[in-house]
Amino acid sequence: MSLTGNTMNYSSDNDPAIQEFNTSKLLKNARKQAEDRNYKDFFICDVDSHHYETEALPEILQYMDDPVMRHLGLSAGNVGRAGLIPQAIGSQDMAGRVTRYAGRNKEIVPEEPHRDITLARRWMDAMGTDMACLFPTPMLLLATHPQVEVEVAMARAYNRWLSERILEEDNRLVSMVYLPMNEPHEAEKMIDEFAEKKGVVGFLSTGYLKRPVHDSANMRIYAKLEEHGMPLGFHAAYHWADTSLAQLNKFISVHALGFSFCNIIHMTNWVMNGMPERFPKLKTMWIESGLAWVPFLMQRLDNEYMMRTSDAPLLKKKPSDYMREMFYSTQPMELVDNREALEVTFKMINAESQLLYSSDYPHWDMDLPSTIYDLPFLDEKAKRSILGGNAQKLFNLDPVMSEWKLEANGKG
Amino acid sequence: MPERLLCTVSDLSDKTAKICEVDGVEIGVIRHKGDIVAYKNVCPHQGGPVCEGLKMPQVCVELDDQQRTLRQTFNEDELHFVCPWHGWEFKIATGEAVGDPKYKMKRYNVVERGGEVYVEV
Ligand code: FES
Numbered sequence: 317m318s319l320t321g322n323t324m325n326y327s328s329d330n331d332p333a334i335q336e337f338n339t340s341k342l343l344k345n346a347r348k349q350a351e352d353r354n355y356k357d358f359f360i361c362d363v364d365s366h367h368y369e370t371e372a373l374p375e376i377l378q379y380m381d382d383p384v385m386r387h388l389g390l391s392a393g394n395v396g397r398a399g400l401i402p403q404a405i406g407s408q409d410m411a412g413r414v415t416r417y418a419g420r421n422k423e424i425v426p427e428e429p430h431r432d433i434t435l436a437r438r439w440m441d442a443m444g445t446d447m448a449c450l451f452p453t454p455m456l457l458l459a460t461h462p463q464v465e466v467e468v469a470m471a472r473a474y475n476r477w478l479s480e481r482i483l484e485e486d487n488r489l490v491s492m493v494y495l496p497m498n499e500p501h502e503a504e505k506m507i508d509e510f511a512e513k514k515g516v517v518g519f520l521s522t523g524y525l526k527r528p529v530h531d532s533a534n535m536r537i538y539a540k541l542e543e544h545g546m547p548l549g550f551h552a553a554y555h556w557a558d559t560s561l562a563q564l565n566k567f568i569s570v571h572a573l574g575f576s577f578c579n580i581i582h583m584t585n586w587v588m589n590g591m592p593e594r595f596p597k598l599k600t601m602w603i604e605s606g607l608a609w610v611p612f613l614m615q616r617l618d619n620e621y622m623m624r625t626s627d628a629p630l631l632k633k634k635p636s637d638y639m640r641e642m643f644y645s646t647q648p649m650e651l652v653d654n655r656e657a658l659e660v661t662f663k664m665i666n667a668e669s670q671l672l673y674s675s676d677y678p679h680w681d682m683d684l685p686s687t688i689y690d691l692p693f694l695d696e697k698a699k700r701s702i703l704g705g706n707a708q709k710l711f712n713l714d715p716v717m718s719e720w721k722l723e724a725n726g727k728g
Numbered sequence: 729m730p731e732r733l734l735c736t737v738s739d740l741s742d743k744t745a746k747i748c749e750v751d752g753v754e755i756g757v758i759r760h761k762g763d764i765v766a767y768k769n770v771c772p773h774q775g776g777p778v779c780e781g782l783k784m785p786q787v788c789v790e791l792d793d794q795q796r797t798l799r800q801t802f803n804e805d806e807l808h809f810v811c812p813w814h815g816w817e818f819k820i821a822t823g824e825a826v827g828d829p830k831y832k833m834k835r836y837n838v839v840e841r842g843g844e845v846y847v848e849v
Contacts, residue, residue: 343811345775353819413782415812652828678813 336418343442350444361707364674380473483515492518517711523553530589590630645674729848767835776813
């Protein structure tokens with residue numbers, strides 16, 4: 317039998333679009349935007365960006381306590397890896413159309429610093445980003461792993477690796493580290509181990525969870541975060557096997573709905589069960605669901621709450637009043653033909669103080685800082701707050717400016 | 729309109745756009761169905777290097793006589809530039825975005841003379 321290859325030139329390994337690959341070159345137009353818009357004059361922080369931690373899995377596994385799981389992860393082929401981190405179905409790179417997925421492996425980096433630091437610095441410097449909050453990629457689905465002990469062991473090994481190999485090494489990278497919410501007593505230990513580590517600016521709950529966020533077993537997690545003054549991020553993810561999403565047949569559909577739906581569920585539980593009243597000092601940030609879901613949910617919940625206050629007795633004000641005090645990351649911002657709705661959305665969420673710029677780079681639906689900087693209804697002060705000032709406050713950051721900005725300002 | 733030299737005809741292929749620079753602006757030039765077309769290498773979406781992405785045919789769906797899906801196919805008669813940043817697709821023939829023709833790549837008039845390719849700027 318003869319095999320049909322990709323007879324066309326399209327997205328084959330020889331395609332000139334990916335024959336050689338370099339992040340700075342791919343993003344040269346972003347760098348031009350950064351220079352044209354004078355980003356050198358102010359601090360930009362990206363609160364949601366990613367690396368591909370599975371590429372460093374053999375290193376990460378050196379930090380794993382359980383030798384049997386370490387052996388599983390290091391076993392031949394991909395079998396071991398598949399056993400530790402759930403594999404998502406779905407063509408994020410659109411069959412090669414988004415070239416940085418296929419190109420990444422070909423990118424040449426120096427031996428030092430760590431490859432992930434070099435790659436991050438390349439896109440940060442191109443976009444004009446000074447500091448970035450770095451998150452994993454495949455591990456965003458780790459909370460759906462059927463073995464909770466694997467989730468906990470992987471999370472701990474990853475957090476240790478990230479802390480020692482990346483955050484310790486680079487002052488421009490920070491992270492909200494992985495919180496295994498499915499095993500509350502382990503989540504508490506994780507907070508104790510990492511809250512004071514360099515570059516740790518919060519903790520992260522990822523995707524769909526096995527137990528709702530208001531479950532009584534979680535209360536000590538929230539109390540501990542409050543004690544440490546650490547914000548809690550809810551990073552959305554899609555989970556195609558989720559009963560309602562399982563009816564969707566296309567990746568575009570499950571991606572468009574799944575990310576927002578994930579945070580709609582968590583937020584509804586969070587607010588209607590009065591979590592902001594129970595933990596008034598705990599700050600939450602809702603990550604990677606876009607923005608359109610927030611006005612939608614505010615309207616739905618307020619309308620029903622006024623008719624059924626007895627269903628939510630812990631609330632002392634309307635759901636939207638709580639939601640307006642929380643923090644949101646920008647990406648993927650609904651930009652197409654949407655100026656008016658976006659302006660209303662910004663007003664409804666008090667964007668000037670509650671919204672934090674995020675790129676989600678290198679994922680396919682990333683947003684550049686210009687998605688905020690070019691909005692006609694924001695003044696310069698609001699733009700700078702959203703692009704960096706709000707993150708500086710929420711994470712209590714000591715801003716570290718990028719070298720090229722310091723040089724451009726004669727301080728390099 | 730002033731003309732600027734981009735490249736020679738022999739530099740061009742129909743596989744991938746050649747990227748040339750004129751006054752600090754990158755322009756992608758490619759042979760397409762016997763013509764030479766030139767576009768600014770800046771995507772109308774967020775500014776990505778749109779001419780440097782993959783060149784892909786239109787994706788179609790075949791339905792049967794009862795409107796049931798039979799299969800998906802590639803239509804090689806309609807080729808697209810795919811912007812490498814987020815995947816917006818643009819018809820190489822017109823520069824229009826496949827999702828909404830109101831979004832267009834900036835197109836330059838091309839003049840071919842004496843084996844050389846010029847654009848009007
Ligand atoms: S910049 Fe071209 S698709 Fe987004």
